[in-house]
Amino acid sequence: MSKKNKQLRWRFSYKSLKYPILIWVLGITISAVCGNLMQDWRTALHGAVISTTVAFASYLNLVLPLAYIQWARKSAMIILGSYSVLYLWLMRMENPDISGFMIYALQNTWTLSVLAFLLYTIILPIVVGRAWCGWGCWIAVLFEIMPFEHNGRKGRIKKGYAFQLVFLFYILCLSVGIWYLNIKGASIDLQQKSIVVTFWMVLLGYYVLGAILAVVFKDNRAFCKYLCPVAPVQQFFSHFAIVKLRGDRSKCRRCMACEEACPMDIKIVQYVDADERILSGECILCMRCVQKCPNEAFRPTFGLDLSFDESIRYMKSRKYF
Ligand code: SF4
Ligand code: SF4
Incomplete structure (x- = not known):
């Protein structure tokens, strides 16, 4: 078969259903158990939406012609990235970023966002590596639609990893500062508002810096390589x-x-x-x-x-x- 035909051939088979079904059943079961334990139907519904999206995208990834498989990943990323942010922000008023994790830790508060943070920085990397970065990240989703799919530099900038560690330190210090000045001892309502405002402030900063880096280095993933504060943790696991x-x-x-x-x-x-x-x-x-x-x-x-x-x-x- 010619190379072009191979790229355009659909890859349907019964075997392609095996992993998507497994992912879906596991996801739905875990969501139902978590929802029941937390006595919160929204958690179960949220888990069900995520599991269904991941299962469907992984099925598409297995059956689409090779020439189009990036659509499976990109559609999952757009749905999961935007849905998670909107859900945690609008419906729960939470901050799933590392800044939120730091503030919740200082407050000694366990929320769904803490669970989400632990999931995408530690638990998922141990199971599927950094699939989160390729399939669900709400930061990288914006860079996926930029035009620099391939690194224009042919390699990384020397010691670029150092920026990432400095930026991680900066975000942690910023979170401690915001907690100390605005949140510690404030009313529950004010605490919640400050945490959400912090999320949007930090997220906007990530988008602006990431877009600038992408243009400067002609590389959509420059943010992931030189700035993302959670990437060093994900890499390790x-x-x-x-x-x-x-x-x-x-x-x-x-x-x-x-x-x-x-x-x-x-x-x-x-x-x-x-x-x-x-x-x-x-x-x-x-x-x-x-x-x-x-x-x-x-x-x-x-x-x-x-x-x-x-x-x-x-x-x-x-x-x-
Ligand atoms: S490295 Fe960071 S910004 Fe990039 S995809 Fe992973 S978590 Fe998202
Ligand atoms: S990140 Fe590189 S090695 Fe990993 S799946 Fe993509 S192309 Fe392959």
Whole structure:
């Protein structure tokens, strides 16, 4: 079959239903249990909407012609990103950002936003790596519609990771400052208002800075690489992710199409050559390498990578030691 026909072929099969159904059943069950425990039907409904969207998008990702699979991910991102922000903001008046997590921690308050934060920074990365960044993030959703899909620089700026750590420190200090000045000891109503205003202030800052970085570096994902304050935490836990892509060494012809398409600048072929899964904590499971490989060498795999090899490699590449 010619390369063009392969790209345009629908990939229907009964097997494609297996994982979407599993995701849906698991999601609905967890949402119902959480809703029941919290005695809150809105939590159950919210979980049901998210599980249904994820299950449907993963089904589309498995059956759409390769040429169109990015639509599965992008539509999931638009629905999940905008829905979660609107739901947590309008219906619950909460802040699911790291700034909110810090303020809730100082207040010793457990809310759905704290759960959401722990989910996308720690729990999901251990299961599916940084799929959140590729499929659901309410910050990156804006950058997905910008025109710089590929990194215009061909690589990262030197020591760019340092900005991320400084920005994380800044957001944490800002949150402590806002808590101390505006929230500590205030009435419940004022506390809630201050937390929501903080969310929108920080979110607007992320969008403006992210858009500027995208234009300057000609790279939609520049914010994720140089500023996102939660990315360092997600990266660490993603090293141990159960679901990761693997490239089949025997199918790879070293054409480098996957590396050229990767928005996160991952040296994919090094993993393929070493017969390893793509262990990098940077992989956002965007599926561009899957889409671009002319030999269909990539597939998702399940496994446990409990060694610290990748973390050590990562720290050495960043010259931490
Ligand atoms: S790195 Fe940060 S901004 Fe980028 S997708 Fe992940 S969580 Fe969102
Ligand atoms: S390795 Fe593949 S799935 Fe991961 S970020 Fe790069 S292109 Fe996307």
